[in-house]
Amino acid sequence: MLRQQLTRWFRAHGRDLPWRRTRDPYAIMVSEFMLQQTQVVTVLDFYARWLLRFPDFQTLAAASEANVLHVWQGLGYYSRARNLHRAAQHVMERHGGTLPDDLAAIAALPGVGRYTAGAIASFAFDRATPIIDANIARVLARLLDLREPIDTARGSAILWETAAALLPIRGGRLHNSALMELGALVCTPRTPMCPQCPVRAHCRAENPAALPLKKPRRKTIALAEDCAWVMRDRRLLLAQQTGPRWRGLWKLPALMAPARAAKLLLALDYPFTHHRVTLSVFVAAASKKIAPHQRWVAVGAIETIALAAPHKRAILRILATARVAPI
Ligand code: SF4
Structure with a gap:
């Protein structure tokens, strides 16, 4: 029935x-x-x-x-x-x-x-x-x-x-x-x-x-992800991920210098499993040599690259606000 x-x-x-x-x-x-x-x-x-x-x-x-x-x-x-x-x-x-x-x-x-x-x-x-x-x-x-x-x-x-x-x-x-x-x-x-x-x-x-009932949720844990905004001749430095998370996708490279010494361009939050990640993007200088997993990408070609979603959001927002002197 x-x-x-x-x-x-x-x-x-x-x-x-x-x-x-x-x-x-x-x-x-x-x-x-x-x-x-x-x-x-x-x-x-x-x-x-x-x-x-x-x-x-x-x-x-x-x-x-x-x-x-x-x-x-x-x-x-x-x-x-x-x-x-x-x-x-x-x-x-x-x-x-x-x-x-x-x-x-x-x-x-x-x-x-x-x-x-x-x-x-x-x-x-x-x-x-x-x-x-x-x-x-x-x-x-x-x-x-x-x-x-x-x-x-x-x-x-x-x-x-x-x-x-x-x-x-x-x-x-x-x-x-x-x-x-x-x-x-x-x-x-x-x-x-x-x-x-x-x-x-x-x-x-x-x-x-x-209904339905579910087990109590795990507490959300805050995480910080500091990244570098490195520009040269209207090209942005990106790094390809090799680990399990975002494997094969591109993102902004990790910030090597201490964050307090760098200029903050943008910060945004995104969820990741039971974490709340704050992605902060800082201006950084280009080094002479880039790592094998990094590459320069022309600003006009950014949208053709398979980017990790929060990084894509951050990059497009920064480019749209044109707050970046080095571009
Ligand atoms: S709870 Fe769901 S299945 Fe039950 S009567 Fe309401 S709509 Fe239908």
Whole structure:
């Protein structure tokens, strides 16, 4: 009964999203990677552009990492782009360019966790596979009036078991899409629209806005990131990152001199996991020799470089305010 009410509602009210119009496993995989930490409205533009530039596994697998990161620019969380690139190479090398209709093979792809594997299997191959994303977790926690935090092993296990129990024998695509859409449009985080909910007769939530429960958050820790603004002949010195964070992306080089001795150009805050980072940019002099991971980039070409997002923001703001004498 719940399933039928849910799918009937979805047929009448579900949004017409481009990844719902296709059954192409590649296109669906791209959308799932993009949607992992980004909202639908933001993904729409990037998704269309990405498919024009990289229309299939073959094209993406053959592209350079720099090119892939550049096209991903603006979506953030670049590890997703790297994993998508590696996943395309994996499909080319191990499956001859065709993603198999096999949950274990999909789950073996780089960057594909339990949710993404289930989503690709259900949206591309119509498999009746349970999936739990933030929307579905919220809906299920409220339907059950779940008093267990959903980010504990027990809470998560209850959600996965419930999602599996609710699945129809056939038609995983429609069912999972409908459950997700209910969370996105009706059973929303702060103000669930219970009077309009197609499954309210099955819902046990006494205070839905208070659900789902989560473990208490870790305290935010303040971090300082001091960087150098080094200009020469209208070219800016940038450094490429090799560590796990922002690997392959470009940023302003670290400030070597003590910050108190340098002129501050700009400071901005950005979040990073449970940290609040203050990025401060100071004017610094060019040294005769630059490090192997550094390069001079013409001011006019800055936007063509795959930059770490907070650094891009800082650079563009400084250039826009033209407060920099050495430019
Ligand atoms: S009745 Fe309200 S809380 Fe329950 S599933 Fe529907 S929108 Fe969510």
